[in-house]
Amino acid sequence: MPAAEKIIRQAGRSTGRHRRQGECMGGKDNIFEVLQAQDGVGLVEKQVFTMPSYTTIGGKTIRDVRIGYETYGTLNARGDNAILIAHYFSGTSHAAGRYATTDTETGYWDAIIGPGKAIDTDRYFVVSADTLANVNAGDRNAVTTGPASIDPDTGKPYGMRFPIVTIRDFVNVQKALVDALGIRKLHAVAGPSMGSMQAIEWAVAFPDMVERVAAVIPAGLEADPYLVATLNIWMAPIMLDPDWNQGDYYGAQAPVKGLAATLKNIMLNGLHPGWANAACGRKPALAADDMLRDFGGRFLIETTLEQVGLMRADMLDANSLLYTAKACQLFSIAHQGTLQDAARGIKGKVLLMPAVSDLLMLPDYARKAAELLRACGKQVDYVELQGVGGHFDGLQAIGQAGSALRHFIDT
Amino acid sequence: MPAAEKIIRQAGRSTGRHRRQGECMGGKDNIFEVLQAQDGVGLVEKQVFTMPSYTTIGGKTIRDVRIGYETYGTLNARGDNAILIAHYFSGTSHAAGRYATTDTETGYWDAIIGPGKAIDTDRYFVVSADTLANVNAGDRNAVTTGPASIDPDTGKPYGMRFPIVTIRDFVNVQKALVDALGIRKLHAVAGPSMGSMQAIEWAVAFPDMVERVAAVIPAGLEADPYLVATLNIWMAPIMLDPDWNQGDYYGAQAPVKGLAATLKNIMLNGLHPGWANAACGRKPALAADDMLRDFGGRFLIETTLEQVGLMRADMLDANSLLYTAKACQLFSIAHQGTLQDAARGIKGKVLLMPAVSDLLMLPDYARKAAELLRACGKQVDYVELQGVGGHFDGLQAIGQAGSALRHFIDT
Numbered sequence: 001m002p003a004a005e006k007i008i009r010q011a012g013r014s015t016g017r018h019r020r021q022g023e024c025m026g027g028k029d030n031i032f033e034v035l036q037a038q039d040g041v042g043l044v045e046k047q048v049f050t051m052p053s054y055t056t057i058g059g060k061t062i063r064d065v066r067i068g069y070e071t072y073g074t075l076n077a078r079g080d081n082a083i084l085i086a087h088y089f090s091g092t093s094h095a096a097g098r099y100a101t102t103d104t105e106t107g108y109w110d111a112i113i114g115p116g117k118a119i120d121t122d123r124y125f126v127v128s129a130d131t132l133a134n135v136n137a138g139d140r141n142a143v144t145t146g147p148a149s150i151d152p153d154t155g156k157p158y159g160m161r162f163p164i165v166t167i168r169d170f171v172n173v174q175k176a177l178v179d180a181l182g183i184r185k186l187h188a189v190a191g192p193s194m195g196s197m198q199a200i201e202w203a204v205a206f207p208d209m210v211e212r213v214a215a216v217i218p219a220g221l222e223a224d225p226y227l228v229a230t231l232n233i234w235m236a237p238i239m240l241d242p243d244w245n246q247g248d249y250y251g252a253q254a255p256v257k258g259l260a261a262t263l264k265n266i267m268l269n270g271l272h273p274g275w276a277n278a279a280c281g282r283k284p285a286l287a288a289d290d291m292l293r294d295f296g297g298r299f300l301i302e303t304t305l306e307q308v309g310l311m312r313a314d315m316l317d318a319n320s321l322l323y324t325a326k327a328c329q330l331f332s333i334a335h336q337g338t339l340q341d342a343a344r345g346i347k348g349k350v351l352l353m354p355a356v357s358d359l360l361m362l363p364d365y366a367r368k369a370a371e372l373l374r375a376c377g378k379q380v381d382y383v384e385l386q387g388v389g390g391h392f393d394g395l396q397a398i399g400q401a402g403s404a405l406r407h408f409i410d411t
Numbered sequence: 412m413p414a415a416e417k418i419i420r421q422a423g424r425s426t427g428r429h430r431r432q433g434e435c436m437g438g439k440d441n442i443f444e445v446l447q448a449q450d451g452v453g454l455v456e457k458q459v460f461t462m463p464s465y466t467t468i469g470g471k472t473i474r475d476v477r478i479g480y481e482t483y484g485t486l487n488a489r490g491d492n493a494i495l496i497a498h499y500f501s502g503t504s505h506a507a508g509r510y511a512t513t514d515t516e517t518g519y520w521d522a523i524i525g526p527g528k529a530i531d532t533d534r535y536f537v538v539s540a541d542t543l544a545n546v547n548a549g550d551r552n553a554v555t556t557g558p559a560s561i562d563p564d565t566g567k568p569y570g571m572r573f574p575i576v577t578i579r580d581f582v583n584v585q586k587a588l589v590d591a592l593g594i595r596k597l598h599a600v601a602g603p604s605m606g607s608m609q610a611i612e613w614a615v616a617f618p619d620m621v622e623r624v625a626a627v628i629p630a631g632l633e634a635d636p637y638l639v640a641t642l643n644i645w646m647a648p649i650m651l652d653p654d655w656n657q658g659d660y661y662g663a664q665a666p667v668k669g670l671a672a673t674l675k676n677i678m679l680n681g682l683h684p685g686w687a688n689a690a691c692g693r694k695p696a697l698a699a700d701d702m703l704r705d706f707g708g709r710f711l712i713e714t715t716l717e718q719v720g721l722m723r724a725d726m727l728d729a730n731s732l733l734y735t736a737k738a739c740q741l742f743s744i745a746h747q748g749t750l751q752d753a754a755r756g757i758k759g760k761v762l763l764m765p766a767v768s769d770l771l772m773l774p775d776y777a778r779k780a781a782e783l784l785r786a787c788g789k790q791v792d793y794v795e796l797q798g799v800g801g802h803f804d805g806l807q808a809i810g811q812a813g814s815a816l817r818h819f820i821d822t
Binding site (some may be wrong): 055056057058059060099160164166222223224225226227228229230232235236237240241243257258259264265267271272273275276277280281282291292293294295300301302305306322326329330332359362364365 | 441467468469470471571574575577603633634635637639640641643644647648651652653666669677678679682683684686687688691692694702703704705706710711712713716717733736740743770773775776790813
């Protein structure tokens with residue numbers, strides 16, 4: 001089950017430097033090596049964009065803002081062949097290529113970004129940016145300013161004193177980056193999941209600049225209340241962990257147990273029974289597990305999610321996860337007025353691409369967004385990703401959408 | 412939105428004695444009073460069935476077993492007009508009627524159980540039984556033997572030393588009760604959710620006794636690995652709470668925070684975006700909530716689920732919830748051999764009734780079960796509950812299935 005294996009590998013890795021994997025998959029690394037050996041953008045480098053200060057839409061000023069970004073391809077003289085890629089909840093700006101020839105993993109959308117691929121780096125200048133308060137704050141390949149950063153006013157990590165940041169704030173910082181790079185038009189903004197929120201927000205915030213929006217496994221035009229509640233549930237185990245200590249755990253024991261429980265939850269929400277059946281079935285974790293007599297006996301699906309959760313918990317920052325979840329909860333293009341008001345302002349065309357087996361960003365969210373946008377006179381393409389990989393099909397199974405994406409991007 | 416209000420009320424109450432409710436719903440009590448004023452089984456009484464000892468399928472013996480039950484209607488002389496009702500995860504044997512004329516709530520399936528109703532108590536003798544390790548261990552209207560019970564060997568509560576119990580164990584104890592009541596044939600066994608597991612298990616365990624199985628919002632023939640993982644995630648917050656203390660919290664501070672987080676999670680899994688939109692939308696909990704500047708600002712959907720979770724946490728037993736979750740994880744009709752082997756042994760006909768908006772027991776589980784049972788030559792009816800109430804439509808919206816149920820039961 002290569003697809004299933006790659007999903008859990010994706011869940012289990014950060015930005016390519018992590019090699020361990022959950023128990024569900026066997027030794028089929030070579031299958032992926034073959035996939036990954038195809039020509040792509042090659043070696044890439046994380047770059048850093050800095051702003052002396054940025055004021056959030058909530059009116060708080062953050063000093064010394066730094067975010068990481070990567071670029072693939074070349075900007076043309078008119079500055080109008082750029083495509084911006086926005087990442088998902090637990091992702092980084094590593095969207096394509098490798099940092100070193102020894103990396104076994106490429107960026108998450110390598111299947112569609114590269115020379116001759118759907119997002120063709122021979123034609124387009126692709127920019128991929130880290131968000132503020134990026135979850136991977138401890139990862140050397142994610143550069144971000146967030147609760148784990150040092151507050152210049154105190155010399156100590158912000159913790160929960162960091163200002164609330166929103167999807168619009170992510171976009172505003174990206175706008176400064178895009179301007180600094182000399183980009184005058186965005187041929188497209190594209191992203192999966194939380195990246196779709198940023199892509200749509202871009203079209204609302206800077207309608208004259210955005211010609212196309214490709215929203216993959218999208219939330220729609222706002223975080224549905226059910227999604228708001230799901231994000232609340234993701235946040236809960238961290239805040240239950242005594243080691244969280246109201247966010248002041250830097251230099252002490254981090255809330256690894258709570259964070260691991262949160263990550264287990266996120267993974268499950270991102271997956272689907274079809275995947276769980278194929279990858280683990282109802283097998284006990286160990287042949288010796290006495291499921292009828294030992295309460296500690298576990299099914300393989302449980303230990304797999306737990307192990308991947310624990311692995312990732314070592315690399316992520318709990319407070320940053322809370323801030324990113326809050327940003328997603330607050331997402332709505334309707335800053336003032338209605339969704340319709342905001343939608344009417346969009347000038348670019350929109351592609352909505354849900355995954356049919358998605359249990360987190362339900363295909364219904366995309367359908368409703370398409371309906372609303374069309375009712376507002378917008379041009380909308382709607383394409384479904386097939387598969388049983390759930391939400392993660394927007395990452396792992398994106399290759400199937402190459403021609404649909406290419407058509408949307410090139411026309 | 413009466414349906415939405417009743418769902419959250421159902422989530423927020425125990426067995427009829429609880430009056431408070433979450434914030435989402437307004438003062439529409441009278442709507443339900445009208446519904447509930449229709450004639451039903453009237454006043455009912457909890458009775459207690461005792462067994463000197465019961466040996467689990469895991470081989471452990473539990474002494475002094477007590478479970479509660481209720482009956483509606485009259486057993487005929489041949490003892491063959493009985494219908495057994497098995498309850499859902501957080502339910503009790505209070506399936507119909509009221510304990511007192513002042514009760515504002517009836518039993519959970521009152522819409523379909525009563526004189527002239529789908530499960531017609533003028534014709535059938537209905538028995539509804541509490542499970543072992545019932546989650547409502549602290550509720551005076553649930554009678555159960557489980558981790559909160561006193562271990563006769565030590566004089567102290569079992570805690571996590573209580574033996575693992577399974578759906579088959581629930582059924583075996585019910586079999587002893589049914590025998591004691593003089594029942595010789597079960598005209599039907601019916602139940603929602605975890606009750607559907609018991610109903611199907613009955614048909615596998617005692618095929619000559621069970622003429623019909625009505626499995627509502629069913630898991631299918633086993634707990635899917637995705638469901639196993641979901642149950643793991645339900646268990647996690649309890650075990651993260653330091654007050655849980657490995658299950659030894661009786662007489663001390665109970666793990667209320669962890670249990671509340673668990674219950675919030677269960678509620679959300681049981682609901683659906685359609686409900687969340689109708690009941691709460693994206694409204695902040697308080698007009699004063701400064702969502703862009705105060706990290707403690709909450710959406711109404713969050714505070715509603717949190718409040719209902721906290722309310723119920725006061726009444727439920729955390730260890731019992733863990734044991735009930737474990738029982739569900741272990742559910743498979745394939746005790747030895749395959750699902751097909753077990754399915755072939757079923758003699759009664761089967762009704763599978765998923766809810767179309769169910770995000771917990773996906774309609775796919777029912778479809779696959781129907782397919783497998785039919786391939787084994789079994790007679791299967793398949794009827795979908797319509798609505799946007801999610802899993803809880805199997806409780807709240809069951810009234811719509813009255814004629815389908817009546818047809819299945821009476822023919």
